[in-house]
Amino acid sequence: MRSAQEAPTVSSAPTAPARPAGTLYRGREGMWSWVAHRITGFAIFFFLLVHVLDTALVRVSPEAYNDVIGTYKNPIMGLGEAGLVAAIVFHAFNGIRLILVDFWAKGPRYQRVMLWVVLGLLVVTMAGFLPRHLMNVFGGH
Secondary structure, three states: OOOOOOOOOOOOOOOOOOOOOOOOOOOOHHHHHHHHHHHHHHHHHHHHHHHHHHHHHHHHOHHHHHHHHHHOOOHHHHHHHHHHHHHHHHHHHHHHHHHHHHHOOOOOOOHHHHHHHHHHHHHHHHHHHHHHHHHHHHHOO
């Protein structure tokens, strides 16, 4: 038994900070996909809110609706539409990945590989979409 005056033994060797156990979302790919999923979800929500509001404008004033829609026909909005499609595609594929991580017994083990699959599918999908979309945006069709 230790007396009240004895100090506890302290090791003088430096120790590395302990990594939290049991999480996929601390500073690695899992965390960044989590952040990107939240950002894309917010961006999609914001787009849908604006879309509902500008579409509802047609009931108030068809002329005002036409004016608002006319302001959307410029290259900056065309690039914004491409960003929106990329956000929707990433959010959809990453959502499937998250379902697999949560409900498939081997999901946590393969979550990093599945993220790379999501990014590959995003690139392939956007490679099919962007040329046609950008021709319409910058070609004047």
